[in-house]
Every structure is written in C-alpha cells, then in structure tokens.
Amino acid sequence: MEKPQENKQGVRKNTQRVQGSPGTERKETKSPQESTDSTPKGIPKTHSVAEPVAKAHPSKTKLPKKLIWISLISTFLSMQYGYNIWIVNSPTVLLQDFYNISTYEELMDPDSQTFMMSITIALFPLGGIFGALVFGYCADRFGRKGTLLITNILSIVSAMLMGLSNKVQPFEFTMFARVYTGMCTGLVSCIIPLYLSEISQTSMRGSFVMMHHLLLTIGVVVARVLALRELLGTAEGWPILMSLGGIMPLFQLGMLPLLPESPRYLLIQKKKEEDAVEVLKNLRETEDVEEEIEEFHQEANFEKTEKKINTLKLLLRSPNLRWHVLTIVVLMLGQQVTGVNAAYYYTTRIYEAAKVGRDKVRFVTIATDTFVSFSTTLGVYLVDSVGRRTLLLVGFGICSVTCILLSITMTLQDIYPFMTYINTVLDDVFLIGHGFGPYPVPPLIVAELFLQSSRSSGFVIAGVLQWFFHFITGVTFLRTENRLKGYIFLIFCPLCIAVFYYIFNFVPETKNMTFLDIRKLMAIQTAKRSKVKVHVDK
Structure with missing residues (x-):
C-alpha cells in the first residue's frame, strides 16, 4: 500500500484522486449501494449528500x-x-x-x-x-x-x-x-x-x-x-x-x-497551495488542516467547467445554475420588498399616536432598534443549529401575519384609540421578525449556493437585485403611502406569503454542509424537478 506523500507544510497529498478528476490512477469497484445512487450524471461521488454528515474534525468544532x-x-x-x-x-x-x-x-x-x-x-x-x-x-x-x-x-x-x-x-x-x-x-x-x-x-x-x-x-x-x-x-x-x-x-x-487573504481564493483561484495552507493553519490554530485542504481540491476539480464564469454567463448560459439564480431573486425580493421600510417609517407615527411624547419617541425608537439587534443576535446563535430554512420561514411567517394585522389595526385606530397600543406591539414584532431571518440570512444563502469561481458573480447578482429593489421602494414608497396610508401593508403581505411558499418548497437546508455538498444537493433536487416536469408533459 502506497503511503501518502507529505508536502513542505506537512499536509498529505492523497495519491488517490476524486473519481472523474485528472490523474486517476486506479479504478474502484462500486458497491451495490453506490450503483443505485441517484446522484445525477457528472457529479463526483465524494460522498452522498443524502447520508448523515460525518462527524466533524476536532479542529472544526472548536472556535479559534x-x-x-x-x-x-x-x-x-x-x-x-x-x-x-x-x-x-x-x-x-x-x-x-x-x-x-x-x-x-x-x-x-x-x-x-x-x-x-x-x-x-x-x-x-x-x-x-x-x-x-x-x-x-x-x-x-x-x-x-x-x-x-x-x-x-x-x-x-x-x-x-x-x-x-x-x-x-x-x-x-x-x-x-x-x-x-x-x-x-x-x-x-x-x-x-x-x-x-x-x-x-x-x-x-x-x-x-x-x-x-x-x-x-x-x-x-x-x-x-x-x-x-x-x-x-x-x-x-x-x-x-x-x-x-x-x-x-x-x-x-x-x-x-x-x-489574511481567503484560503479558498488562494488555492482554488490563484493555485497558491502553500500560502493557502499557511493561512488555514493560522485561522484554525492547528497544524492539522489536511481534511479541509482536500475539500478545497475536490471543489476545484468539480467546478472546472465554471471557472472564470462572468455574471452575464451565469444569468443566461448556465442551465445548471438557474435555480440558484432564481432563489437569489426571490430572497432579495423578500429582503427588500416585504414592508420593512413601511414599518420603520410608521414607527414614530405609531408611538406618537399612542400618546408617547414627541421628545420620548426618539428614545423609544432607539429601544426598538436595540431589540432588532437582539433578534439578530439570537439568529446568529441559532442559524447553525436550527438551520437557515427555519430562520427564514419563521421570519417571513411573522412578517406575513403582522402585515395583515397592521392593515386592520391601523385602519381601526381612529375608531378605537386603544388600537394604537396594539399597533406599537405589531410594528415592533414585524421589525424583530424581519431582523431574525429575512434580512440577515439571504447573503449567507448566496454564499452557499455557488462554488468558488462563480461565488463573486452570485454576489454581483444578489447585490444588484438588493439595491435595485431598495431603489424602487425608495422612489415609490412616500407617494404610495400618501395615497394608501395604513393599507400599504396589504401590498407587502402577498409578497411575504409568496416568498414563504418558495422557501418552504424549493430552498434546501444547508447547515453543516460543505459548498460542494450543497451544490450536489441542488443538482439532485433540480434533476428530480426536471423528471417530474417531463412526466407531467407526457
């Protein structure tokens, strides 16, 4: 049995390459379980994403x-x-x-x-x-x-x-x-x-x-x-x-x-493995980074067809990434056009209607933003345990319900003065729910849906969409609010529900998964949807 060779950094380079990569030196006999694997053709089988994730290496579990x-x-x-x-x-x-x-x-x-x-x-x-x-x-x-x-x-x-x-x-x-x-x-x-x-x-x-x-x-x-x-x-x-x-x-x-420079950028895009190893050792505070470096190599082999892909190609000529791009569009729409601007705009008015003095309203709004920070802190704590999907679904669910309730209570506050106090609670709940998932999680999903060479293009698309939707709401919000008043939340409610539906049905859970595993999972789901479509057409 040939012993793995060691490079100057002490990281072992396996002589056995990932199946389908250049330099494959021996063939492997497939087990019956592997032969029935449903992974779409062309996806390297480093390990199945359907299987439980292997126990994390000690260097990965501690917090450097x-x-x-x-x-x-x-x-x-x-x-x-x-x-x-x-x-x-x-x-x-x-x-x-x-x-x-x-x-x-x-x-x-x-x-x-x-x-x-x-x-x-x-x-x-x-x-x-x-x-x-x-x-x-x-x-x-x-x-x-x-x-x-x-x-x-x-x-x-x-x-x-x-x-x-x-x-x-x-x-x-x-x-x-x-x-x-x-x-x-x-x-x-x-x-x-x-x-x-x-x-x-x-x-x-x-x-x-x-x-x-x-x-x-x-x-x-x-x-x-x-x-x-x-x-x-x-x-x-x-x-x-x-x-x-x-x-x-x-x-x-x-x-x-x-x-430091990103170790993934150094190894996968610049081919500077020695520098990447040193950076990774420094970041992880351990000499044992072999497993992570091997993961980088697997990702580099997998994404050869995507290297140097620009934003226009990603949008128009990458059929394998269309669901990824569509997911970005939906999440950015949900992040910006779900009523958060209206909620912030009405915060001061709602508290003034509740007979909180104008001088005190300033401090109350600061307290509201502080609660939003606490909500985001809770999301930071939970995102790697309960998952991204849960934060998104809970957040958009809260926004959907509060949009409906705010439309009702703001209409009735002129008839029933006590409704102003309910408005204050609902407005704060909306902002806290939005800060819990719909705002902070989409950039994380964008980073996870793309491999190294196309990740920057994914962020270009997400960034343009984020600021475009922000631009549209900025131009139209004040004039629309002047005409609709509190009914403006009725516009945002269907959008919240639509985004909730899309996430529930089409966005997978990606916690504790490598970028390569996430790509394979998306490929499997895309293949299943394609088979269903073909079956329906027949």
Missing part, C-alpha cells in the same frame, strides 16, 4: 480565537454600512438634510418636497447598484483582501464628502456625495459576507456570515444615538455626524495587515 478577532475586524465596515443606512438614507432625518428645501420657492409645495425626498432616498441605493456591479471584477482581480483595501479607502473618502455637504452649497454636490456613499456601501454589502463565508469553518459558517448583519444593526443604533439633539443632532453637529462614519473604515484600514 484568531478567527473571531479577524471576523470582528472585517465587520467594522458592516457597522459603517448600518450607520450610513440611517444617516444618509432614512426618511426621518431627510428634513434635516442640507438641501434646505425651504430656500427654493418651487419646492414650497408639499408634493414637490415629497418628490425631492423620494429622489434623495433613491440616490443612495442607486449608488449601491454601481458598487455591486464592479464588485465581481474587484473580488476576482484583486482578491478578497485587496477588495477590502479598496473599499476602505473609498469609504473614508465617502465620509469626507458627506461631512462637506453643508459647506458646499450646491445641492448637486450633496446628490453626488449620496451616490458615491451608496457605491461604497454596495461594495461593503458584497465583500464582507463573501469574505466571512470563505474564512469560516463549515460548522460555524452561518454564525460568522450573519455577524455582518449584526454589526449593521449596531451601526444603526449608534447612528440613532449620536443623532440625538443632545449630542450631534444639531445644525452645528450635523457635519460631524455625517463624517463620523469614516472612523470604521479608517480603523479597519489600520488593522488590514492582520487580515
């Missing part, structure tokens, strides 16, 4: 401290993302913006002001679309760490532009600053979950990727607190408030030398 610190440092940009969402994009602060609408006579009309506010809201996600479009090129050309460097530099410039918005009087400058800030945020929304998914362990991948959204919600809370008029929420303090978002990327830029 270095990985935790690296993940926290990388998510500081996520905190700026949340900070910008509220400071730059929230309708509740646009009246304090430096457009100074009252100085333009043509904008004294309320409808004109509403139109200008809608345009202002739309500029931020419009920039996000541009950022997502260039992300794929940056991630594959400069690497994950190189893209982090670029994003940090651009984000620091973004904070400087926003801080100068009140000094440069033409409102065109403010428009440009918002588009530019949106572009930086679009990059952040893609690179952080992608990077976290590629450096984390399989058994804890969900928790690490969802840290992106957890830091985002913390950024929103920080922005709300600093925007209090007792702190920086004044005309004098507003420029400082707008520019403080630059602290997060400045800090990460200083810590960037401590962050």
Whole structure:
C-alpha cells in the first residue's frame, strides 16, 4: 500500500484522486449501494449528500480565537454600512438634510418636497447598484483582501464628502456625495459576507456570515444615538455626524495587515497551495488542516467547467445554475420588498399616536432598534443549529401575519384609540421578525449556493437585485403611502406569503454542509424537478 506523500507544510497529498478528476490512477469497484445512487450524471461521488454528515474534525468544532478577532475586524465596515443606512438614507432625518428645501420657492409645495425626498432616498441605493456591479471584477482581480483595501479607502473618502455637504452649497454636490456613499456601501454589502463565508469553518459558517448583519444593526443604533439633539443632532453637529462614519473604515484600514487573504481564493483561484495552507493553519490554530485542504481540491476539480464564469454567463448560459439564480431573486425580493421600510417609517407615527411624547419617541425608537439587534443576535446563535430554512420561514411567517394585522389595526385606530397600543406591539414584532431571518440570512444563502469561481458573480447578482429593489421602494414608497396610508401593508403581505411558499418548497437546508455538498444537493433536487416536469408533459 502506497503511503501518502507529505508536502513542505506537512499536509498529505492523497495519491488517490476524486473519481472523474485528472490523474486517476486506479479504478474502484462500486458497491451495490453506490450503483443505485441517484446522484445525477457528472457529479463526483465524494460522498452522498443524502447520508448523515460525518462527524466533524476536532479542529472544526472548536472556535479559534484568531478567527473571531479577524471576523470582528472585517465587520467594522458592516457597522459603517448600518450607520450610513440611517444617516444618509432614512426618511426621518431627510428634513434635516442640507438641501434646505425651504430656500427654493418651487419646492414650497408639499408634493414637490415629497418628490425631492423620494429622489434623495433613491440616490443612495442607486449608488449601491454601481458598487455591486464592479464588485465581481474587484473580488476576482484583486482578491478578497485587496477588495477590502479598496473599499476602505473609498469609504473614508465617502465620509469626507458627506461631512462637506453643508459647506458646499450646491445641492448637486450633496446628490453626488449620496451616490458615491451608496457605491461604497454596495461594495461593503458584497465583500464582507463573501469574505466571512470563505474564512469560516463549515460548522460555524452561518454564525460568522450573519455577524455582518449584526454589526449593521449596531451601526444603526449608534447612528440613532449620536443623532440625538443632545449630542450631534444639531445644525452645528450635523457635519460631524455625517463624517463620523469614516472612523470604521479608517480603523479597519489600520488593522488590514492582520487580515489574511481567503484560503479558498488562494488555492482554488490563484493555485497558491502553500500560502493557502499557511493561512488555514493560522485561522484554525492547528497544524492539522489536511481534511479541509482536500475539500478545497475536490471543489476545484468539480467546478472546472465554471471557472472564470462572468455574471452575464451565469444569468443566461448556465442551465445548471438557474435555480440558484432564481432563489437569489426571490430572497432579495423578500429582503427588500416585504414592508420593512413601511414599518420603520410608521414607527414614530405609531408611538406618537399612542400618546408617547414627541421628545420620548426618539428614545423609544432607539429601544426598538436595540431589540432588532437582539433578534439578530439570537439568529446568529441559532442559524447553525436550527438551520437557515427555519430562520427564514419563521421570519417571513411573522412578517406575513403582522402585515395583515397592521392593515386592520391601523385602519381601526381612529375608531378605537386603544388600537394604537396594539399597533406599537405589531410594528415592533414585524421589525424583530424581519431582523431574525429575512434580512440577515439571504447573503449567507448566496454564499452557499455557488462554488468558488462563480461565488463573486452570485454576489454581483444578489447585490444588484438588493439595491435595485431598495431603489424602487425608495422612489415609490412616500407617494404610495400618501395615497394608501395604513393599507400599504396589504401590498407587502402577498409578497411575504409568496416568498414563504418558495422557501418552504424549493430552498434546501444547508447547515453543516460543505459548498460542494450543497451544490450536489441542488443538482439532485433540480434533476428530480426536471423528471417530474417531463412526466407531467407526457
């Protein structure tokens, strides 16, 4: 029996290759169980996804401290993302913006002001679309760490532009600053979950990727607190408030030398196995990374037909990935167009109707955002135990029910004053449910549905869709709300139910599975659906 050879890093290279890969040296006799395997043709049979997942290696079950610190440092940009969402994009602060609408006579009309506010809201996600479009090129050309460097530099410039918005009087400058800030945020929304998914362990991948959204919600809370008029929420303090978002990327830029490149990117895309092994040993705090390196090799062999696949090919000429792309479309639609903007917009109004003083409402909304952060924290804790599907189904189920109830209670609050108190509870429940699954889980699903060389293209599609739907809701929400009032939730309810139905029937559970196993599972499900379709046609 030939002994496995060892390379310089102490990682054994198996002489036996995965079935169907180049360099196969011997044939294997199939057992009866293997001969009846239902895996579609062309899928390497490393092991069946239908079988129980093998017991995790000790190095995979323990939680390396270095990985935790690296993940926290990388998510500081996520905190700026949340900070910008509220400071730059929230309708509740646009009246304090430096457009100074009252100085333009043509904008004294309320409808004109509403139109200008809608345009202002739309500029931020419009920039996000541009950022997502260039992300794929940056991630594959400069690497994950190189893209982090670029994003940090651009984000620091973004904070400087926003801080100068009140000094440069033409409102065109403010428009440009918002588009530019949106572009930086679009990059952040893609690179952080992608990077976290590629450096984390399989058994804890969900928790690490969802840290992106957890830091985002913390950024929103920080922005709300600093925007209090007792702190920086004044005309004098507003420029400082707008520019403080630059602290997060400045800090990460200083810590960037401590962050490693993605080991998957190094081995699978750059063919630098020695560097990948060293990075992986450092991340796992162990010398025994052979099993994970072998998994990288298996993925590299499997995805040879997908290498250097661009976004357009992924959309139009990859029949094996159509269900993956459709799943992204549905999840991004559910993330952005399920009423979360309406819920945030009505938070202040609902509490004021409940006779909470205007001065106290500010603190109540901060408390609401804090509860949303706790909800996301619970999701981070549960995602790798109860699963992704459970979080999504529970979250969209809560959103569906509360949309119906809010439509009823907000209509009746003029007749029955006590309904305002029920509205406050329902609004908070909606936001907590949305923060539990529908918002943080989709980026994780995007990372898991694609293999290494096509993953960046998957994030491009997801990012463009996320910011496009955000753009559409930003442009249309205020005008639609002026006409429908509380009935606006009736628009979002069918969407929530439709997304719930799709997830329940078509989205598989992916917890504790490698990227390759997830791909094989999707291939099996796609093959089964194709057989059913052919049978029905006959």
